Amino acid sequence: MGLLLAALTASAGCGGGSGNDSASGDVQRVLDTRAAAVRDGSEREFVATQAPADLVAGERAAARTEFRNLRAVPLADWAYRVTGLRRSGDRATADAELRYRIEGYDKAPIVTARTLSLARADGRWYVTDDRPAKDSSQQLWEQGAVLAVRGEHSLVLGVGRPRDALRHYAELADRAVPAVREAWGEDWSRRVVVLVPKSLDGMAGLLGAPASGYRGIAAVTTGEAGGSAKAPADRIIVNPDAYGVLGAFGRQVVLTHETTHVATRASTSAATPLWLSEGYADWVGYRGTGRTAPQAAPELARAVAEGRVPTALPGDGDFGFGGDAGALARAYEGGWLACRLIAERWGEVRLGEFYRAVGEHEKRAGAVEAGMKEVLGTSLEEFTGLWRAYVRDRLG
Numbered sequence: 001m002g003l004l005l006a007a008l009t010a011s012a013g014c015g016g017g018s019g020n021d022s023a024s025g026d027v028q029r030v031l032d033t034r035a036a037a038v039r040d041g042s043e044r045e046f047v048a049t050q051a052p053a054d055l056v057a058g059e060r061a062a063a064r065t066e067f068r069n070l071r072a073v074p075l076a077d078w079a080y081r082v083t084g085l086r087r088s089g090d091r092a093t094a095d096a097e098l099r100y101r102i103e104g105y106d107k108a109p110i111v112t113a114r115t116l117s118l119a120r121a122d123g124r125w126y127v128t129d130d131r132p133a134k135d136s137s138q139q140l141w142e143q144g145a146v147l148a149v150r151g152e153h154s155l156v157l158g159v160g161r162p163r164d165a166l167r168h169y170a171e172l173a174d175r176a177v178p179a180v181r182e183a184w185g186e187d188w189s190r191r192v193v194v195l196v197p198k199s200l201d202g203m204a205g206l207l208g209a210p211a212s213g214y215r216g217i218a219a220v221t222t223g224e225a226g227g228s229a230k231a232p233a234d235r236i237i238v239n240p241d242a243y244g245v246l247g248a249f250g251r252q253v254v255l256t257h258e259t260t261h262v263a264t265r266a267s268t269s270a271a272t273p274l275w276l277s278e279g280y281a282d283w284v285g286y287r288g289t290g291r292t293a294p295q296a297a298p299e300l301a302r303a304v305a306e307g308r309v310p311t312a313l314p315g316d317g318d319f320g321f322g323g324d325a326g327a328l329a330r331a332y333e334g335g336w337l338a339c340r341l342i343a344e345r346w347g348e349v350r351l352g353e354f355y356r357a358v359g360e361h362e363k364r365a366g367a368v369e370a371g372m373k374e375v376l377g378t379s380l381e382e383f384t385g386l387w388r389a390y391v392r393d394r395l396g
Contacts, residue, residue: 023125024082024094026125027092027125028082030049030124030127031082031094031096031127033048034049034080034127037049038067039077043067046067047060047063049063049127051121051128055128059127066141066142069142069144070146073140073157074103074104075100075101076106079098079100079109080098080114081097082095082096091117093115093116094115095113096113096114097113097114099111101232104191106233112139113132113133114136115130115133132208136208138206142205143202143205144198147159150170154169154191155192155193155194156170156173156194157196159196160198160199161198169255172252173255173259175256176255177190177259179256179259180262180284183287184263188264188265189233192259192262193235193236194235195235197238200214200240203220203239207237215241217242219236219237220239221262223235223262236262254285256284257285258281260280260284264277264280264281267356270362270363271358271360271361271362272367274318274319275335276335276368278319278336279332279336282332282333282336283343293340294394296333297336297337299333300330300391304391304392305396309388310334311388313335337391337394338387339351342376346375353375354371357371357374357375358371
């Protein structure tokens with residue numbers, strides 16, 4: 001499955017070009033064997049690629065644990081591709097891409113960078129360590145044994161959570177998918193993958209980011225903006241610490257919001273401002289719930305009551321997770337009210353058309369203005385005035 005590398009330069013490792021070429025081919029074959037073991041569900045073959053105890057103590061026990069952690073994940077494919085090798089005698093470090101697909105959800109592989117340490121004994125290379133490359137994120141099974149729960153429209157993968165709790169996430173996701181389909185339409189996978197780590201730190205590990213930036217954030221969605229139909233499925237990653245303090249209504253809104261990001265991903269691009277992408281996701285999340293504007297936008301309502309009506313639509317910088325929580329809430333609420341205004345004044349169909357029209361542009365400059373002119377028949381300046389009046393009227 002893996003591809004053999006072309007000749008490596010002498011600077012890639014010790015021992016000269018031809019020796020390193022041979023080593024890279026040998027390492028690729030070891031990783032091909034390791035990948036085949038994962039695909040075939042063979043623990044014995046997987047463990048056999050790991051260094052034996054007389055070479056590195058404890059490595060095979062660790063490999064056995066890693067394989068069992070991964071066992072519940074319904075994989076359609078798993079493969080490595082060596083991209084670089086640094087060798088020093090009987091030790092080597094390989095840079096590699098891990099590509100995997102989840103059965104029924106990923107149309108294209110998830111690709112993640114890995115760094116593998118290897119040792120050579122009796123003419124064979126063995127893996128001694130397999131870890132995320134620098135600046136890459138963890139995978140869920142690296143945090144513990146994965147449990148999998150399938151819903152009608154969802155797959156929930158969790159670590160350190162009881163099966164009943166994961167089933168609850170699946171129920172919420174199964175309600176979210178039809179709600180999003182009704183608002184957005186059929187042009188998406190209509191399935192979601194939800195990852196539930198044990199804690200906030202686990203969430204941060206999956207995102208490859210500091211935990212401090214996501215404290216209080218209930219969930220995020222990862223994926224490829226503007227992705228084609230062949231892009232891998234997005235992942236909804238839950239922060240169980242923040243999610244756990246929400247009531248039943250809030251939990252459903254959050255899952256519906258994140259599912260909306262999955263649905264709209266292919267129509268979201270660098271041209272799409274966050275007030276539109278986040279506002280639209282909130283609009284779908286609250287759609288049909290009967291929540292009033294003051295109930296759904298309490299922080300902005302408080303600001304309006306104090307005479308602080310925003311002068312402009314929220315900027316992307318207002319959506320930073322690490323800043324003022326009140327300002328972040330007002331940004332989300334302002335985006336939601338903008339989308340709610342479009343839905344009420346121009347209709348829900350036009351709101352979806354506007355979203356798609358903005359995303360079709362390659363660059364941010366002029367995208368919103370063009371979308372408003374083409375779809376809504378208005379200008380950004382005029383719309384901003386309407387939105388400010390709408391905010392005052394609904395929250396004043």
